[in-house]
Amino acid sequence: MPNTYLVKNFGQYNFRHARQILAGTPNPAALITDAERAAAGLAYLHSTRSRRYRLVCDPWDGQAKGNKAQAHGWLQAILQLAPHNEAGLGVNLCPWADGCQDTCLSTAGRNGTTPAARARILRAWAWYYHPELFARTLTADLTMLELDAELGGLRPLFRPNGLTDHLNARQYASERPSLTVSDYTKSAARVLQWLRQGPANLWMTYSASGPDDPNAAAILDAGGNVAAVFDGPAPAACTVVTAWGRRVPVIDGDAHDVRPLDGRRPGGQLVWLQAKGAAKRGGSLVMPPGWGEAAGMVWGTADHA
């Protein structure tokens, strides 16, 4: 039985009332019906009218990590939809997730707050129920991103899967050659395709699923970079670790999120990310304590010159 009050208010784009109703639950996806979700997604799009950036995090005032890009000459916008099954759509937005959903970045910092969760769920509903409107809204955001970047003397960078692993980064790169698109994915096939075929304005980093990841070695062998989560900060620059049976230089992935700056080298590189949110308590996503040392970490070598 639909909640007619909710439908009525979402239908009238009365987002203030909608928010009041949703405020009582940390996961609105579990609360309402399919039709109500569609109305809520539309209401969300409507509610963003006064914003410069409607769907992506505002690159001038958005995610702390995204903001670091500017110091490196880039303007980065990140799109965050609800990860995995959080939006209750029956569509898994992280199809290669293997338990990592329990310790996802969605639990960290501002992402771990109820308002942030609600917003990414509503974005996911807008994406799912109103794909054409969503796409046009995102196009407007990306046009604004490119304009802002040009005015600021920066290069525009878009990360479509801030908390998901579903949107097609290759498609965004193909549609907008003037934009650089950066993506993390657990799909080895997507990364290997990019390593073979480009395009040049796309950058893909493979997200490893712990020390037993079956694809990390192949990605490294193909010259790709592999991101992994550790329980401590990245070691000093120019560190080389033995990871998945290979000697691999380490990049501090928390210094910024402009992954295209990592570059490519034969044998690949390890993008070291410190655990955040629920991942601080461990989990399948996080390398076991001491994994680097146990695998033969070599400090201070010059291999990474």
Ligand code: SF4
């Ligand atoms: S860690 Fe990545 S793949 Fe796993 S649930 Fe979160 S966003 Fe999805």
